[in-house]
Amino acid sequence: MxxxxxxxxxxxxxxxxxxxxxxxxxxxxxxxxxxxxxxxxxxxxxxxxxxxxxxxxxxxxxxxxxxxxxxxxxxxxxxxxxxxxxxxxxxxxxxxxxxxxxxxxxxxxxxxxxxxxxxxxxxxxxxxxxxxxxxxxxxxxxxxxxxxxxxxxxxxxxxxxxxxxxxxxxxxxxxxxxxxxxxxxxxxxxxPDAKAELAMVDEHAGHDPLGDLRPxxxxxxxxxxxxxxxGVHLSTDLRRYVIELVTATRKLPELRLGASPRSTLQLVRTARAQAALEGRDFVVPDDVRAVAVPVLAHRLVLTSEARAARRTASDLVRQVLSRVPVPRGDTDGERR
The missing domain is CATH 3.40.50.300 (P-loop containing nucleotide triphosphate hydrolases)
Structure with a gap:
């Protein structure tokens, strides 16, 4: 842990x-x-x-x-x-x-x-x-x-x-x-799965749970x-990794439109937030990978051929994650 x-x-x-x-x-x-x-x-x-x-x-x-x-x-x-x-x-x-x-x-x-x-x-x-x-x-x-x-x-x-x-x-x-x-x-x-749906029926059927919610x-x-x-630290190697991931989406033949420069900034911000939720004040490659699909997939525009082949934007982001080399150096070693 x-x-x-x-x-x-x-x-x-x-x-x-x-x-x-x-x-x-x-x-x-x-x-x-x-x-x-x-x-x-x-x-x-x-x-x-x-x-x-x-x-x-x-x-x-x-x-x-x-x-x-x-x-x-x-x-x-x-x-x-x-x-x-x-x-x-x-x-x-x-x-x-x-x-x-x-x-x-x-x-x-x-x-x-x-x-x-x-x-x-x-x-x-x-x-x-x-x-x-x-x-x-x-x-x-x-x-x-x-x-x-x-x-x-x-x-x-x-x-x-x-x-x-x-x-x-x-x-x-x-x-x-x-x-x-x-x-x-x-x-x-x-x-929901069967267990979660059963719990929802048992707990929520008689009242609205939103009414009981308090700040x-x-x-x-x-x-x-x-x-x-x-203030969460992001090393130079990981910054390059983020840019390589975003750039790779722009070269996929299945896409008419890859991820924008704005998505690069958003991927950096969400990776910092993910690291903080994990209890760290520095980002590791797994933080970037954990947020890449929800941050990048909705920005991609597939070609008609890719849609006909039933490819999804999420699949293509996972494909990019599997192809772009992950930094193996000490991502926490370089402090600002």
Whole structure:
């Protein structure tokens, strides 16, 4: 078992280290698993995404707990939470906010939309038109909203947790490549096994577990944890390894579009978060490999031939992982 290492102090005495981060993350995970039974891997990716200051896309068929996961993670943190139900008639201003004329002051006043929250739950994001989906682009990438020429900053932490049904379902719009690239990771929950489904029937049939959920962390704690994750060490060899993995996706003949430079940054951030969850203040190759599929797969665009051969983006990422040599040196030996 990997020992937990305390990060060197980089701020005040109250600044948490890796051990405190691990304990807080475990409390959040336990909280979420009260709602999403039997899916620890999905919960892990959700936590990694949060600690990497990213956004999560939850994609699967109806009824497997996509919205429950988003709500459970949001309710586990005592901060501002909003929920947006995406529909075909939703307008961009319904998300970002709108300027309203005040007759008394004879000025326009900005009324913030639901995106002005720490955690934004976007339910069935692919049911809205591409124009409305694009309202989230600036929010997710730059942490700000521009309305009528005025820019408004969003508070930290800021995380979008969006759910969507597969694009083959009726009445949905495929997310544009630019929109998918804004999401740090994508997870698919899948159906529970028989044991987990039996436990769900026994425990959840009589009441809603979300109603019993209480926060186990607050916004200040999350902000401290984000600062701790930024300090996790990543060696030069591992930085090169990340770049080689991303570059390899751009050379695959099965792909029309490989991973973007943004995905390189996201893979580095999630690898740091994964290392912190494992109780380390440095990244090892297994951390990169543990997050590569959820971080890279949804950004890839397959050729029609690859789709006809029933290849998947996840399979291609695993193929790249098997081909790119793993650094064998002392990845913890080079400190900044």
């Amino acid at each position: 990997t020992p937990k290492v305390q990060l060197p102090s980089t701020g005040s005495a109250a600044e948490p280290g890796i051990e405190a981060l691990h304990d807080t993350a475990q409390r959040i995970a336990d909280n979420v698993e009260q709602v999403l039974v039997g899916k620890p891997e999905v919960v892990r990716i959700a936590l990694v995404t949060m600690l990497a200051e990213g956004h999560l896309l939850v994609e699967d068929v109806p009824g497997v707990g996509k919205t429950s996961l988003a709500k459970a993670l949001a309710r586990s943190i005592d901060c501002t939470v909003s929920r947006i139900q995406f529909t075909p008639d939703l307008l961009p201003s319904d998300i970002t906010g709108v300027s309203v004329y005040n007759r008394q002051s004879e000025n326009f006043e900005f009324r913030p939309g639901p995106v002005f929250a720490n955690v934004v739950v976007g339910d069935e994001i692919n049911r809205a038109s591409p124009k409305t989906q694009s309202a989230l682009l600036e929010c997710m990438e730059e942490g700000q909203v521009t309305v009528d020429g005025e820019t408004y900053s969003l508070t930290t932490p800021f995380m979008v947790i969006a759910t969507q049904n597969p694009i083959e379902m009726e009445g949905t719009y495929a997310l544009p490549e630019a929109q998918r690239d804004r999401f740090t990771a994508r997870v698919s929950i899948g159906y 186990v962390a607050d916004g200040d704690q999350v902000r401290q944890l984000l600062r701790a994750v930024r």
